[in-house]
Amino acid sequence: MSAPLIAETRRRAIALLRHPARAVALAFAAATLLGTFLLTMPIASASGAATDPFTALFTAVSAVCVTGLVVVDTAGHWSTFGEVVILGLIQVGGFGIMTLASLLILLVSRRIGLRMQMTAQAETKALGLGEVRKVLLGVIITSLLVEAVIAVFLIARFATGYDKSFGQAVYHGVFHAVSAFNNAGFALYPDSIVRFATDPFICVPLMIATITGGLGFPVLLELARRRKRRGKRWSLHTKITIPVYFGLLVFGAGAFLAFEWGNPTTLGPMGTLDKILIGFFHSVQPRTAGFNSIDMAQVHPSTLLLNDVLMFIGGGSAGTAGGIKVTTFALLGWVMLAEIRGEPTVHIMGRKLAGEVQRQALTVALLGVGAVMAGTIVLLSITPFRLDDVLFEATSAFATVGMSTGITAQLPVAGQVVLVVLMFMGRLGPITLASALALRERARRYELPEERPIVG
Template sequence: MSGIVSASSPRRTLRGVGRQVKHLVTSSPSRFAIIIFASLILLFTGLLSLPIASADRTVTPLSDALFTAVSTICVTGLATVDMAAHWSPFGNAVIFVGVNIGGMGVLTLASVMGLVISKRLGLRAKLLAAGDTNPMRAHGGPVNESQTVRLGEVGQLLTTVALSTLVIEGTLAVLLYPALLWAGIPPIAALWEAPYYAAMAFTNTGFTPNAGGVTVFADDYLVLTLLMTGVFLGSIGFPVIYTLIKHVWHVKRWSLHSKLTIITTVLLFIVGAAVFLVLEFDNPRTFGSMDAGETTMNALFLSAMTRSGGFNVIDIADLHGSSMLVGCMLMFVGGGSASTAGGIKVTTLAVLAIAVWSEAKGRPSVEAFGRRIPSDVQRVALSVVAWGATIVAVSTVIIAQITKADIIDVLFDVISAFATVGLSSGLTAELPDSASYVLAVTIFMGRVGTVTLAAAVAATSRSQLYSLPVERPIVG
């Protein structure tokens, strides 16, 4: 009898553990996203640690393999090793697959696979996919007109995600191939570098497969323009691409989210380029040695890449400190929601700017393009900025203390990590293992998203059935 009890006890324990794990995975899309991203990072760390993944057929150190895996799955582009020299063809193939998985979004990819297999989406699959395409779905409570993608449209959106990724990357690769040939790249090398660059541009990653990176194309405006186009399309987000496909010539039918994303993205792109021109025109190490055409093109390219692209023609360490600070601001904002870009997102900035303007005008509600922006969206926008600033501040202090490096270099690389940009002052490649782990955690938290992370921690929020007395503290 005691043998039966002892045999059944472990089974009950295993069942209990299984129920706990199942509850953890299925209790919220936010927790599910974090678990999937973490699992993929571990898987790709293992793959990149294999001797076959390195060019010299040796085992890559754990810190470098882990950091590269995080940077790959989180489509960041920062690296602690020489990406062109360290990895073998197998390692490059692993990285290529990883950035596409990370760029599409793990939840979205899982839903696309489920759609293909079952030919239809269940309610829970739609909720998971909607949560990936709009962070508001990760929160409990009502989600009203702020929803960028309705549940009924999720199936169409997922098809758009899959097709747009294939079509855009495929088209970029086809256009880049002759451009790389004209730039002097051998035909065989260009055959795999073209899709590699296309994937890195559209996913806003910024890894480069060749020695010298994009600097070898500094005078090739065609290659630079194609890379900027890929970065722009990846950074505006799949919901915006979906809207443009449906209503490309009917601007009035665009969603508020699409209007805010496109307007803010274009505005920051132009303003960023203008500011870089003003700050760097007399810097002999950057724009000071260029003619007007080269200066304009490089300013536009730098502005586009600080939005989350990660490619660089100019050595970031050669920029003035003022330009690096402007770059930090642009990187912190990042790209569009539900895109391959990182940062707090342009819609977050737009919502806060509109809220401040409405408050200054004394308006009772926050409105834009004939639509009212509800207060819950404003609170989420404020929370995203607060969480993001906190993560950046803590990571900067820790890494600065470990490395004793210049604070502007540390801040630049930390924001680049948080916003999954990939530009570096040169500090990341020299980090000790302890600091690289801190930066890897920063990348992970930036990619998963501050809203998703907060929602995952507080997924089991309780309803409050009473209201406390109101008292107004003095603000400002």
């Protein structure tokens, strides 16, 4: 390789490091294009015919963005090769988002770039850029360990409870364990998990995998370190994420059960314990795994709206979940509380919240609202479907959930393009936007005269 070419390569690498959002987007775009190419191959379809490029693209984006929305039945349309490609894309997407998000936390934790200083700490005050290898290994080991444990339980259940051969049980167990931990929501059954709705030996492992992946690697890492160092205090990030995440889980289960308890097309005919299992399952899945154990087209409009809220909030930062993240939601709640009380600053759990963090949370949330509303308006204008269904679909795509009322495959190509854009924005947007806002922060050289417009 010539010296000018080496210099140009180095220059471009440095440019990418200076703009991490661009590097993240390019990495996911490359994985999507590769997945699209593989899924268009005749060997990837069950019929042996080549899949049209757009169907392959939609499926690849949904898999890489760990969403789960589909325009064709996963088990019916794709061959074993195609399903393995999808599984690989899910794994790459999950690894990628956890790793890249964790490294971006390192990069922006003190609002400095790599070019300015080569030692930064994460929110836990324990991670430095010199530990990048540990972060990468930690993400990989955590992911594979959780997936393996969940797969063992699922394999045992599929083999003993559903008369599957050992090979089929292993394949189905591994596929759904990977899909659940990465919050992808892809299932090898046309009705998702409906046939297992009352089976706790299937639903509970899937819920545990979803929660573990959705909490985020920084929280999992800190919990693991706390077990070794019992005297160490939790970081503010962990102290916010855990109670808010599980608080929303309990709230979601209670509201879901209240809305659907007597619905004759969903929970009505079932026993009490089965209802409770389904209620908690459907509180976990919108956070954002996307499996469903009842037909979402049959739920009440109030339940759809509840799911819209849970999907939009999502899970923990630097995890496999989507949405604006529970920390963003919680921070905005504390900001509102401080304003209502008339307090000049925001205090959270013994810490003062920086003004720039408040602005970043507000920006991420409002841009998320804008993306969902824009997608909903476009879909309403080009399809005959109800607002309830269209809003649910747009929110599911942006929050990378994958739940649907069944209209995804019925949308025109233009509508499916809208979902592709929302999936890509929702997967990369909150992470890259937050890091870009932090990295671009700079001191203002002067201030203009203050004036207060009327609010409200």
